[in-house]
Amino acid sequence: MNTEIINIGNELLIGQVINTNSSYMSKILNSNGFSVNRVSVIADDRQAILQSVNDAMQRSEIVLITGGLGPTKDDITKQCLCELFGGTLSENQEVSRHVEKIFTSRNLPYTPTNRSQAFLPTSCKPIFNHVGTAPGMVFEKEGKTVISLPGVPFEMKNMMNDVLELLLERYNPQTIIDKNIVVAGISESFLSDMLEDFEERLDKNKFSLAYLPNGGLITLRLSLHGGEREEGKKETELLLADLKSIIAEFVVGEQDDDLPKIVSKELKKRNATLSLAESCTGGNIAHRITLLSGASEVFKGSVVAYNNRIKNSVLGVEKDILEKHHAVSLPTVIAMAKGSLRLTESDYAVSTSGLAGPNSDGTDVPVGTVCICAMNKEGKHLTFTTRYNTTRENFIDRVSNDALMLLIKLFREEDK
Amino acid sequence: MNTEIINIGNELLIGQVINTNSSYMSKILNSNGFSVNRVSVIADDRQAILQSVNDAMQRSEIVLITGGLGPTKDDITKQCLCELFGGTLSENQEVSRHVEKIFTSRNLPYTPTNRSQAFLPTSCKPIFNHVGTAPGMVFEKEGKTVISLPGVPFEMKNMMNDVLELLLERYNPQTIIDKNIVVAGISESFLSDMLEDFEERLDKNKFSLAYLPNGGLITLRLSLHGGEREEGKKETELLLADLKSIIAEFVVGEQDDDLPKIVSKELKKRNATLSLAESCTGGNIAHRITLLSGASEVFKGSVVAYNNRIKNSVLGVEKDILEKHHAVSLPTVIAMAKGSLRLTESDYAVSTSGLAGPNSDGTDVPVGTVCICAMNKEGKHLTFTTRYNTTRENFIDRVSNDALMLLIKLFREEDK
Numbered sequence: 134m135n136t137e138i139i140n141i142g143n144e145l146l147i148g149q150v151i152n153t154n155s156s157y158m159s160k161i162l163n164s165n166g167f168s169v170n171r172v173s174v175i176a177d178d179r180q181a182i183l184q185s186v187n188d189a190m191q192r193s194e195i196v197l198i199t200g201g202l203g204p205t206k207d208d209i210t211k212q213c214l215c216e217l218f219g220g221t222l223s224e225n226q227e228v229s230r231h232v233e234k235i236f237t238s239r240n241l242p243y244t245p246t247n248r249s250q251a252f253l254p255t256s257c258k259p260i261f262n263h264v265g266t267a268p269g270m271v272f273e274k275e276g277k278t279v280i281s282l283p284g285v286p287f288e289m290k291n292m293m294n295d296v297l298e299l300l301l302e303r304y305n306p307q308t309i310i311d312k313n314i315v316v317a318g319i320s321e322s323f324l325s326d327m328l329e330d331f332e333e334r335l336d337k338n339k340f341s342l343a344y345l346p347n348g349g350l351i352t353l354r355l356s357l358h359g360g361e362r363e364e365g366k367k368e369t370e371l372l373l374a375d376l377k378s379i380i381a382e383f384v385v386g387e388q389d390d391d392l393p394k395i396v397s398k399e400l401k402k403r404n405a406t407l408s409l410a411e412s413c414t415g416g417n418i419a420h421r422i423t424l425l426s427g428a429s430e431v432f433k434g435s436v437v438a439y440n441n442r443i444k445n446s447v448l449g450v451e452k453d454i455l456e457k458h459h460a461v462s463l464p465t466v467i468a469m470a471k472g473s474l475r476l477t478e479s480d481y482a483v484s485t486s487g488l489a490g491p492n493s494d495g496t497d498v499p500v501g502t503v504c505i506c507a508m509n510k511e512g513k514h515l516t517f518t519t520r521y522n523t524t525r526e527n528f529i530d531r532v533s534n535d536a537l538m539l540l541i542k543l544f545r546e547e548d549k
Numbered sequence: 550m551n552t553e554i555i556n557i558g559n560e561l562l563i564g565q566v567i568n569t570n571s572s573y574m575s576k577i578l579n580s581n582g583f584s585v586n587r588v589s590v591i592a593d594d595r596q597a598i599l600q601s602v603n604d605a606m607q608r609s610e611i612v613l614i615t616g617g618l619g620p621t622k623d624d625i626t627k628q629c630l631c632e633l634f635g636g637t638l639s640e641n642q643e644v645s646r647h648v649e650k651i652f653t654s655r656n657l658p659y660t661p662t663n664r665s666q667a668f669l670p671t672s673c674k675p676i677f678n679h680v681g682t683a684p685g686m687v688f689e690k691e692g693k694t695v696i697s698l699p700g701v702p703f704e705m706k707n708m709m710n711d712v713l714e715l716l717l718e719r720y721n722p723q724t725i726i727d728k729n730i731v732v733a734g735i736s737e738s739f740l741s742d743m744l745e746d747f748e749e750r751l752d753k754n755k756f757s758l759a760y761l762p763n764g765g766l767i768t769l770r771l772s773l774h775g776g777e778r779e780e781g782k783k784e785t786e787l788l789l790a791d792l793k794s795i796i797a798e799f800v801v802g803e804q805d806d807d808l809p810k811i812v813s814k815e816l817k818k819r820n821a822t823l824s825l826a827e828s829c830t831g832g833n834i835a836h837r838i839t840l841l842s843g844a845s846e847v848f849k850g851s852v853v854a855y856n857n858r859i860k861n862s863v864l865g866v867e868k869d870i871l872e873k874h875h876a877v878s879l880p881t882v883i884a885m886a887k888g889s890l891r892l893t894e895s896d897y898a899v900s901t902s903g904l905a906g907p908n909s910d911g912t913d914v915p916v917g918t919v920c921i922c923a924m925n926k927e928g929k930h931l932t933f934t935t936r937y938n939t940t941r942e943n944f945i946d947r948v949s950n951d952a953l954m955l956l957i958k959l960f961r962e963e964d965k
Contacts, residue, residue, distance in 0.1 A: 144761045146585045147727065148576030149768070149805075152568055155590065160564030169562045170597070174571065174588035177759075181586070205741045205760045206748055246738045264939075266738075285762065287943055311563065322662045322682075325621045332622055343593075344621045345560045346701065352565070389565075409853075415839025416832030419853045423831025426907055426941050428855070435853035436863070437825075437835045443850045443893055447863065477859055491842055523680075525842050527703055 134306045135193035136167040139185050140174045141200035141210055142284055154199050154289055161293055166306025167195060168358075177201050182213040190277045195300060200284030202267040204246045211254060211270075214281060218272045220256030224248070225268075228259055232266050257281075264291045271299065278303060310357040310369050314377060315386035315395070317350050317538060324351060327380055339365075340372065349392060349534030350385065385541060392537035393421045399544050400431035405480035407540075409435035410448050410469035412460065413487035413503060418533045433477040438469070448472030461486045461498050463516050466506040474510055481543070483507045483536050489528045503532050507539040515543050550722045551609035552583040555601050556590045557616035557626055558700055570615050570705055577709055582722025583611060584774075593617050598629040606693045611716060616700030618683040620662045627670060627686075630697060634688045636672030640664070641684075644675055648682045673697075680707045687715065694719060726773040726785050730793060731802035731811070733766050733954060740767060743796055755781075756788065765808060765950030766801065801957060808953035809837045815960050816847035821896035823956075825851035826864050826885035828876065829903035829919060834949045849893040854885070864888030877902045877914050879932050882922040890926055897959070899923045899952050905944045919948050923955040931959050 138158055144150040155172045162169050170193060175181040182201070189196045201210030215222060229251035233243045241247075250266040253259055260269030260280075265288035272279040280296055282289045300306075316324065321344050332342055339360060345352040355373060357365045377384055386395045400407055409418055419435035422428055436447050441460050444450040450468040458464040469484035487503030488494060501520045508514035517539050521528050554574055560566040571588040578585050586609060591597040598617070605612045617626030631638060645667035649659045657663075666682045669675055676685030676696075681704035688695040696712055698705045716722075732740065737760050748758055755776060761768040771789060773781045793800055802811045816823055825834055835851035838844055852863050857876050860866040866884040874880040885900035903919030904910060917936045924930035933955050937944050 143757075143759055144770075145572070146575055146588065147579045147770075148572040148574070148585075149761055149770070150763065151572045152588075156561070156564040156567045158564070159562055163563045169564075170592060172562065172568075172588075172590035174590075176586065203760065204738045207757065207759050241736070241739075244738065244742060246742050287939065290940075320657070322620045322660065323657075326660060326662050341559075341623065343559055343623050344619065345565055347566065354560075354563075354565070411832075415844070416827075416835030416851055416853065417839075419832030419855075420836045420945075423833075423853075423855065423905075424942060424945065426905075428831070432855050434855045434859045434863075435832055435851075437832065437839075437851035437853065439835075439839065439845055439848050439850045440893070447850075447852070447892060476863060477856070489839075489842075523703065524706075526840060529836075529840065 134167050134195060134304050136162055136169050136195040136197065137189040137193045138169060138172045139189060139196060139198045140172065140284070141177055141182060141198060142174075143176050143207070145174045146176055153286055154284065157286070157290060158197060158199075158293065161297060163309060164311065165297060165301065166309050167300060167304070168307075168309065177207050177209055179209060179213055182210065183217060186213075186217055186279065190274070190279065194277055194304065196277065196279045197296070198279065198281040199289055202281065202283050204249050204266075210281060211252070214257070214270065214272065215254045218254060218256040218274055218279070220254045222252045223255055224251050225253045225259055228253065228261070228268050231261060235266060260292050260295050262288055262292060264288055269296070307359050308357070308362045308365055310365055312355050312369055312373050313388050314353045314355075314373070314380075314384055315350050315390045316353060316380060316383040317385045317541070319351070319380075319383045321346055321351060324353075324380065324383070328376070331376060331379055335372075347391070349531070349538060392534055392541075393425055396537050396540055397422065397425055397428070397431055399541065400481070403480070406431055406433050407481045407483070408433045408473045408477035408479035410473040410482060410484040411435055411437045412439060412444070412469070412485055413489050414485045414529055414533050414536065415439060417529050418483065418485070418536055421533060433479045436473060436476070444469060448476065459496060459498050461488055461502050461504055463504050463506070463518060466504045466516065467508070467514065470506040470508040470514060471512070474508060480510050481508065481540065483540050485532055485536050487528070487532055489525050491525065501528065503535070505532065505536045505539050507536070507543045509543065509547070513543070513547075515539055515546070550583050550611060550720050552578055552585050552611040552613065553605040553609045554585060554588045555605060555612065555614045556588065556700070557593060557598060557614060558590075559592050559623070561590045562592055569702055570700065573702070573706060574613060574615075574709065577713060578613075579725060580727065581713060581717065582725050583716060583720070584723075584725065593623050593625055595625060595629055598626065599633060602629075602633055602695065606690070606695065610693055610720065612693065612695045613712070614695065614697045615705055618697065618699050620665050620682075626697060627668070630673070630686065630688065631670045634670060634672040634690055634695070636670045638668045639671055640667050641669045641675055644669065644677070644684050647677060651682060676708050676711050678704055678708060680704055685712070723775050724773070724778045724781055726781055728771045728785055728789050729804050730769045730771075730789070730796075730800055731766050731806045732769060732796060732799040733801045733957070735767070735796075735799045737762055737767060740769075740796065740799070744792070747792060747795060751788075763807070765947070765954060808950055808957075809841055812953050812956055813838065813841055813844070813847055815957065816897070819896070822847055822849050823897045823899070824849045824889045824893035824895035826889040826898065826900040827851055827853050828855060828860070828885070828901055829905050830901045830945055830949050830952065831855060833945050834899065834901070834952055837949060849895045852889060852892070860885060864892065875912060875914050877904055877918050877920055879920050879922070879934060882920045882932065883924070883930065886922040886924040886930060887928070890924060896926050897924065897956065899956050901948055901952050903944070903948055905941045907941065917944065919944075919951070921948065921952045921955050923952070923959045925959065925963070929959070929963075931955055931962070
């Protein structure tokens with residue numbers, strides 16, 4: 134079932150806001166058999182809106198639109214949808230009561246500007262917004278379905294369940310099966326060489342294989358399109374097993390596993406806990422781990438020691454080590470990991486120290502240098518050092534990936 | 550100068566990867582007078598690529614393409630560009646030497662698959678990739694410029710300087726001035742009511758005003774399009790001053806200020822340092838602050854106390870408080886802030902504790918409850934508590950925003 138997404142908003146076109154809406158919607162739609170063929174980002178501009186919706190309806194059965202539904206003057210999506218689908222903007226009493234309730238529950242007055250949110254094209258069927266004021270709208274024309282949703286990510290997400298239910302009821306989408314294998318420790322081109330024969334044998338009319346480098350890992354996605362579902366499942370499983378056997382030594386996870394998920398699964402398997410001592414990663418590793426629900430089962434905490442005094446006073450890194458070897462050194466990260474284990478009584482600790490830059494710290498340690506240690510409570514540890522010539526953000530990201538990879542290596546060493 | 554971006558990649562259409570490339574490119578292009586009118590995300594599919602590039606060339610002078618340049622079989626952009634602009638794929642010796650050098654410097658063999666990266670359409674002028682293997686390509690046809698770049702964000706970013714230089718040389722883009730005012734503590738609709746007269750007076754042929762809610766703040770963007778640059782600057786400044794005076798009490802920053810930047814500027818102004826004691830935010834506040842270069846001047850560190858034992862043993866929160874009041878309580882966050890000030894000898898401390906969920910901790914504190922404290926070294930402090938019914942990720946984000954907002958409020962109280 135061909136589906137397109139149109140995201141309306143000047144803020145997206147000038148790069149002020151990253152378009153997270155389209156990826157969220159695509160993920161849900163694709164995994165339910167609604168194949169997203171195109172995403173168009175356009176301005177809050179009448180001509181662009183009319184043209185894009187018309188073009189999308191030529192190509193696709195389903196068009197999902199986000200944005201331009203706010204109460205302010207720059208938002209014109211509702212007016213444009215009236216032009217396209219007929220009808221006039223008039224107050225929907227049910228929506229109005231709903232919006233009014235939201236304002237009064239927050240002890241705010243229901244002003245005319247807020248009330249304007251309840252004015253909808255008479256040609257649409259509204260979708261209630263339970264967490265905000267702008268309702269969604271469903272239009273139908275010539276067998277095509279066009280759905281308009283708010284651009285605020287949280288509000289759009291909250292409505293996607295209703296949207297999906299409506300679409301599944303109206304269409305009978307084709308089978309799509311996506312299976313991922315997550316690999317690490319090998320570059321894309323070497324992986325591709327290893328898989329040359331496998332790809333040659335693949336039935337291109339049914340299957341496709343994609344390489345997705347992502348956060349220090351490569352996700353291999355095997356996709357099946359069309360055909361009978363149960364049979365397709367079996368075929369996909371066989372191919373997946375084949376694929377896994379070819380690259381077994383590099384496989385670290387499956388589906389949407391990323392490094393924090395893989396680490397968290399391993400810790401649960403071992404009934405073990407982790408603590409961190411972060412300097413240059415500044416809390417990013419802790420943040421990525423605590424994004425996972427249930428993190429508290431495996432994660433004890435992190436000391437973000439952005440300052441040498443804290444490395445010494447909280448983590449107990451001896452002044453002697455910091456002075457003799459520098460804060461960015463293997464002896465320092467080893468002492469930080471030890472300190473973290475002692476302080477938190479965790480089973481594993483990972484520590485990072487580096488010069489993210491762009492400015493030097495005045496010593497002769499070059500900007501971009503990083504040292505990492507992963508240690509278990511018996512004191513067995515691995516260290517890693519390198520130098521990155523990159524932006525601050527990318528540096529923090531890479532070092533966080535390296536640190537989690539080093540811990541996975543330590544798990545593997547233990548398993549030997 | 551009309552500009553379009555086409556991002557090629559199945560991974561973008563199935564929602565596996567968020568499209569950060571288009572926002573990065575848009576930001577640079579727009580601020581240099583190349584107005585981005587449309588972003589299209591399409592599949593690694595011959596028909597879609599040919600059609601989209603042709604359509605974009607009808608509408609715009611400049612078309613920037615990313616993606617589909619890897620060495621693997623799913624990448625077909627180069628072949629499509631040959632079809633569109635003529636020529637054949639043949640090895641570019643200069644690029645080949647460059648790619649070979651990258652592999653040998655990493656002690657990796659220069660395999661035929663890697664070598665394929667140096668095969669370019671004879672109709673293009675290459676752009677060197679100093680941090681990766683896939684070069685960029687510049688095509689010209691009927692006065693239009695089409696530039697193809699790798700989809701790996703880091704590699705694309707590294708080439709955008711060369712791209713911009715080339716475009717500025719070739720075109721003489723129109724004046725665009727964007728000025729932002731960042732406000733907090735007021736909703737979009739009330740802000741819009743306050744600015745009704747201002748918007749009525751605005752010359753719509755030259756200026757536009759947009760509301761961009763973002764991370765607990767609203768950015769108001771005043772944009773000028775076209776006209777003479779120096780005069781436009783003066784006019785914009787006058788309007789900006791007018792705008793600021795109307796909403797003075799809510800203004801917290803300017804341009805691309807976000808909460809971490811505003812906090813960091815305030816700390817520098819006071820020659821003061823900050824420390825954190827994070828429970829439910831799990832290191833996210835520390836991460837957001839340390840993303841700013843120069844963070845070490847104002848930030849001492851964070852204790853991510855994901856576990857009650859660490860709240861007690863590291864931060865010194867008395868067991869009595871944790872047992873009597875619960876870990877998510879105002880007495881706990883006050884004690885955490887005190888502990889953080891003591892431990893790090895910072896001038897300010899912010900602490901967070903909450904139940905991010907989705908699971909309850911077994912006590913009668915409801916999921917979504919959060920408590921925050923901001924304190925200065927004299928012990929003066931503000932607290933905030935609320936309850937959010939939202940996703941884990943959104944919860945962490947909102948609480949981080951609230952915590953930084955509370956610190957800004959404390960600064961304002963001090964300034965009174």
